[in-house]
Every structure is written in structure tokens, then in C-alpha cells.
Amino acid sequence: MSTLAPSRPTLDAIADKVYSNERLTQEDALALFAHPNLPEIAALADYQRQKKVPGTTVTYIIGRILNYTNVCWVRCKFCAFYRTPGHDEGYTHSIESIIDKVRDTVEKGGVEILFQGGLNPQLKIDWYEDTFAAIKKEFPQVILHALSPAEIIYIAHISRLTLEEALKRLKAAGMHSIPGAGGEILVDRVRKIIAPYKDTTDEWLACMRTASSLGLKSTASMMFGHVETIEDRVEHLSRIRDLQDECSPFRAFITWNFQPEDTNLPIARKASGYDYLRTVAVSRLFLDNFDNIQVSILTQGPKVAQAALKYGANDFGSVMIEENVVSAAGNKFILSADEFERLIKGAGFVPARRNTRYELL
Ligand code: SF4
Numbered sequence: 587m588s589t590l591a592p593s594r595p596t597l598d599a600i601a602d603k604v605y606s607n608e609r610l611t612q613e614d615a616l617a618l619f620a621h622p623n624l625p626e627i628a629a630l631a632d633y634q635r636q637k638k639v640p641g642t643t644v645t646y647i648i649g650r651i652l653n654y655t656n657v658c659w660v661r662c663k664f665c666a667f668y669r670t671p672g673h674d675e676g677y678t679h680s681i682e683s684i685i686d687k688v689r690d691t692v693e694k695g696g697v698e699i700l701f702q703g704g705l706n707p708q709l710k711i712d713w714y715e716d717t718f719a720a721i722k723k724e725f726p727q728v729i730l731h732a733l734s735p736a737e738i739i740y741i742a743h744i745s746r747l748t749l750e751e752a753l754k755r756l757k758a759a760g761m762h763s764i765p766g767a768g769g770e771i772l773v774d775r776v777r778k779i780i781a782p783y784k785d786t787t788d789e790w791l792a793c794m795r796t797a798s799s800l801g802l803k804s805t806a807s808m809m810f811g812h813v814e815t816i817e818d819r820v821e822h823l824s825r826i827r828d829l830q831d832e833c834s835p836f837r838a839f840i841t842w843n844f845q846p847e848d849t850n851l852p853i854a855r856k857a858s859g860y861d862y863l864r865t866v867a868v869s870r871l872f873l874d875n876f877d878n879i880q881v882s883i884l885t886q887g888p889k890v891a892q893a894a895l896k897y898g899a900n901d902f903g904s905v906m907i908e909e910n911v912v913s914a915a916g917n918k919f920i921l922s923a924d925e926f927e928r929l930i931k932g933a934g935f936v937p938a939r940r941n942t943r944y945e946l947l
Pocket of ligand 1: 658659660662665666667668703705781784
């Protein structure tokens with residue numbers, strides 16, 4: 587936690603800005619992170635949520651995280667999912683098995699496939715084009731929310747294409763939008779420690795910028811609670827907000843804390859529920875150009891996720907028919923649509939199903 591300079595803005599001064607639609611500065615965000623009275627921040631974040639998304643509706647989506655391969659050479663220290671090329675436990679699903687998983691998703695009411703894996707040196711762009719085309723041929727209604735910037739940049743690299751060429755071809759093959767995965771903390775000092783071989787901050791942002799210019803929307807994320815400082819979190823939020831001002835690539839923001847189990851990134855203590863709720867609330871207040879703030883039920887569990895709806899969040903994220911990445915680090919908060927609805931109602935809100943475009947179904 588940063589130390590408070592005597593001149594740091596007061597909560598009253600920040601609240602005045604929120605009530606008069608004035609943008610918060612990085613200093614304001616740092617003051618919110620240091621403010622001792624969390625319920626006061628929650629009330630302000632809830633006010634901002636009502637301004638951006640009025641009413642009591644809390645949306646959610648039914649989808650599947652389809653981890654097409656776990657083979658990855660990048661070896662991020664926070665990741666418990668990958669297996670290096672040649673490892674006995676490495677896998678790449680065949681197109682047939684991918685189609686079976688998409689069929690199962692559709693039969694269970696799913697509308698979105700979150701298609702993600704590792705940076706697998708065996709898979710060039712034609713593999714993705716064939717796979718996406720096969721999915722879209724059989725299930726044209728399914729939305730392919732696919733590939734992190736790190737995957738896209740690597741696919742372009744090994745296929746000897748520019749980033750724009752690769753994105754154009756992936757879009758033509760059926761890719762609808764890009765999940766915000768891999769953002770972690772958009773500060774290169776932090777990225778060099780936790781993921782030294784991954785894309786830089788500018789590369790991650792450039793991918794989202796280029797995708798946006800081609801009509802591909804995305805989401806933004808933040809994984810906190812490892813080696814970053816509070817100042818780094820605020821810098822991350824700033825970079826995201828600046829890009830949203832520039833070209834509006836993001837439909838939503840989601841944050842979660844690092845899950846250290848079975849990873850190579852030792853930390854003294856996992857971030858608390860309090861830290862999570864505060865981070866959600868500060869994100870809602872600082873990201874004034876975002877409508878949708880998602881909770882991370884997968885990492886926080888149902889109780890904290892319910893509480894987050896009073897800290898500025900308006901979306902419950904995805905009922906996941908399958909998930910492997912966070913589960914590899916020991917978390918298993920995978921709940922049904924009925925359970926999602928029960929939790930949302932229990933927190934005093936009205937559940938509504940949506941698609942990837944945030945259109946109500
Ligand atoms: S986070 Fe992604 S890029 Fe990093 S090791 Fe895991 S699968 Fe590979």
C-alpha cells in the first residue's frame with residue numbers, strides 16, 4: 587500500500603468530482619486505494635454504476651472456455667496451465683473434438699466460445715482459419731470470442747504476417763472479438779518479472795488498437811496481487827482508460843487476483859476479498875468510459891461475487907461449461923445458470939442473460 591502524501595485528495599473532494607462528472611486523476615485513484623473506510627468507496631462506486639448502467643439488472647452469459655492447446659513455450663511464472671513443447675501432458679485438440687465441445691456448449695444453452703490456449707509453435711494461422719471456419723460452418727450462431735493478444739502476435743510472427751494481416755484473416759475466418767486476457771499489469775517492469783517472454787505493454791495495447799480499427803471489439807482485464815504496487819495498478823487502469831478514449835475497443839473490464847497455487851511465482855499472501863472489492867470499486871470509479879464491470883466469480887467465489895455487485899460491478903460474467911486455466915491453479919468455483927440467477931437475486935438484483943455484445947437475450 588502506498589504512503590499517503592499530506593496533499594492527497596480527500597474522499598469528499600473525489601466524491602464531488604464523481605457527482606459532477608469530472609474525471610478522476612491517478613492521485614484520486616491512489617487516495618481511494620488508501621482510504622480506510624471501504625463502505626464509503628462502495629457507495630460512491632455504486633452511484634457511478636447507476637450513472638453508467640441504471641437499474642437493478644445484472645447480466646451474465648453462458649459460454650465455454652475452450653482451451654484448444656496447453657502447449658506453450660512462454661513459461662509465465664504465474665501460470666499453472668501450460669506444458670512446454672514436448673511435455674508428456676501437452677495436448678492440442680483435434681478439430682473434431684473442438685466441434686464436439688462446441689456442440690455440447692450449444693446443447694447446454696451456450697452462446698459464446700472463449701477460445702484460448704498457449705503459444706504453440708506447431709499452430710500457424712491456417713490451423714486457426716480451418717478450425718474457426720469449421721465451427722462457423724456447423725454453428726454460425728456461436729460467437730467466437732477468441733485468442734489473447736499474446737496468441738495473436740505469436741500467430742502473426744510464426745506465420746510471417748503483419749499483425750493487421752493476421753487479424754484480418756482471423757476475422758474473415760469467423761473470429762468475432764478478443765478477450766482481454768494477458769493484460770495482467772500493463773507496466774513493463776512488472777511484466778518483465780512475471781512474464782519475461784510475453785508481449786510488452788505497448789504490444790498488448792497495439793493489438794487491441796489494430797483489432798478495433800478492423801471492427802473487432804475486446805474486453806480489458808487486470809490480474810493483481812503479485813509483484814505489482816498500487817501505483818502499478820493505477821498506471822494499468824490509466825493505460826486502459828486512455829486506449830478506450832482513443833478508439834473504444836473495450837466492451838467490459840474484469841479484474842481478479844493472482845491465484846498462486848502450482849505456479850512458479852511465490853507470494854507472501856494471496857490478496858484478500860477486501861482488496862478485491864476495493865479494486866473493483868476503484869476500477870468502476872476510475873474507468874469512467876466503461877459501461878460494464880464484470881465480477882470474477884471463478885476466482886472470488888459466490889459470496890465475494892455477490893458483494894461486488896455493491897462495489898460497482900454490473901455483470902456476473904460467464905456460466906462456464908468448461909474451464910481449465912484458473913482450475914489448474916486450484917480454484918473450482920464453477921456454477922450453473924440456476925445458481926448464477928439465485929445468487930444475483932439473493933443480492934437484490936434481477937438476472938438477465940446476454941450475449942458477447944451485451945445484448946439481452
Ligand atoms: S499465461 Fe498464456 S502465454 Fe503465459 S505460460 Fe500460460 S498459456 Fe503461455
